[in-house]
Amino acid sequence: MRQRLNFAQWKVIHQLIAAFGLVTVLMLALVSVSVHSISTLSATSEQALKDTFPRAMMIREVTAHLNLISQSARNAVIMTDQAQVRKELEQAADAGKRITEVLKRLEAAAGRDDEKPLLKEIAEIDAGYREVLSRFVTIVAEDRINEAKNLLLVELRPLELAYFDALDKLDARQGNAIAAANQRVDDVVASGMALVTVLAGMSLAASIAVSIVFGMQLRRRLGGEPHRAAEVARNIAGGALSVDVSVAPGDRSSVLYAIKSMRDSLADIVRRVRTGSEAITTTSQAMAAEIAEMAARAERQAAALEKTAASTGQLTSIVKRSADDAREANAHVLAASRIAARTGATVGDVVRTMELINQSAKKIVDIISVIDGIAFQTNILALNAAVEAARAGEQGRGFAVVAAAVRTLAQQSASAAKEIKELISESVDRVDSGAALATEAGSYMTELEQSVARVSSIMSDMTHAAAEQANGLEEINEAIGQMDLVTRKNAEHAAQGAETAVALERQATELHLTVKVFQV
The missing domain is CATH 1.10.287.950 (Methyl-accepting chemotaxis protein)
Structure with a gap:
């Protein structure tokens, strides 16, 4: 009761500062939780974008170049125009160089230990595939088409399938990593929303309580409703000094009491x-x-x-x-x-x-x-x-x-x-x-x-x-x-x-x- 009386004797500006300060603290807590959730989301997304997603794109780039080599090899044994055959072989050689560059970058960007055995397997398959592909290019250049077709079907094609299978496994690992990152993002969003909801409810309750308490204090200081005090002041300002000003018994400090005293003097x-x-x-x-x-x-x-x-x-x-x-x-x-x-x-x-x-x-x-x-x-x-x-x-x-x-x-x-x-x-x-x-x-x-x-x-x-x-x-x-x-x-x-x-x-x-x- 003593604390409540002291609060009632505060200045209006101090009451406003105290009331809205409480609401502001709750709002700052709400903002802090939101910022923390956003920071966590940003870190998780940044990790996926900087690590997992680039590796997935490099794997698909290797797959695309491998498809290009396979297509060029088939075209080389089908076409009869030597100029076109040379063009296909050159295209396959260029794709092989790009695969080498991408594999080096992929090995340098390996983020988890479980990916390294797959990368080693891909490197071994790539070495064998390059050796068979080199022999295939030599045979085609010598115009031994039948022998080249046999080499393509018996040796080169199985290595291609193994190559594609290893790349698919590594790509699946990246997909799982991206899915895990998405799940972490969902978890952070769910927990953040729950905490934000609680803080928002507390802020709303505090705002309502502050409004009620401050309204009662303001009415006591005015001596009545604000619109009544404004109406009396307008009448006096208009020259109607006979207006009735009613105040509560024992009221000697409200605004309406001061207006009544002013009316009598005027x-x-x-x-x-x-x-x-x-x-x-x-x-x-x-x-x-x-x-x-x-x-x-x-x-x-x-x-x-x-x-x-x-x-x-x-x-x-x-x-x-x-x-x-x-x-x-x-x-x-x-x-x-x-x-x-x-x-x-x-x-x-x-x-x-x-x-x-x-x-x-x-x-x-x-x-x-x-x-x-x-x-x-x-x-x-x-x-x-x-x-x-x-x-x-x-x-x-x-x-x-x-x-x-x-x-x-x-x-x-x-x-x-x-x-x-x-x-x-x-x-x-x-x-x-x-x-x-x-x-x-x-x-x-x-x-x-x-x-x-x-x-x-x-x-x-x-x-x-x-x-x-x-x-x-x-x-x-x-x-x-x-x-x-x-x-x-x-x-x-x-x-x-x-x-x-x-x-x-x-x-x-x-x-x-x-x-x-x-x-x-």
């Missing part, structure tokens, strides 16, 4: 202020006439000021427009300069294009000379072919050689003719490009002339704007003269208002003494 003060305000009303009537006259003159002064403001605004607009025109004129001059530069560059491009056309024409002359030489050699070879054909018999092989040479030269002639066609087309395109550049240069010159014309027009507008600025300044001078006259008259009335203000000041002093009881 009611007495208002009665005294009302008497003084009547005297102030009489005095203020004398000032009203003078103030009305001053108000009329103030209106005329305001009109003059409006006119001044309008003139000033117009002048500002004109000056701004002049500045904008000047900037635009400058921009167009710069544009004209850039256009002239671009025109010069375009003319340079036209000159370079014409030079390229000249070079292409020279290449055409050289290629035509090559074609002439090829035609001459073709005629000579044709004569040789006729002589060889006359001999016939066993000498027919020479005719075949000559015919092949003739065919080669004919192909060169066709290639040269094609190149001539491309060069001619290129020359035509460059001529078209030169014409386009010349057209573009003419367009740039037209734009330059238009920009110069616009600069001239803008300069004319700026001259007109300067004249308008002069007119605006004259209007401002007239408005200032009117403001000066009105200001002098206002000063005369201000002197009369000062005499009236003296009487009002005496009444205000008495009123100030009356309301001095308020402490602001």
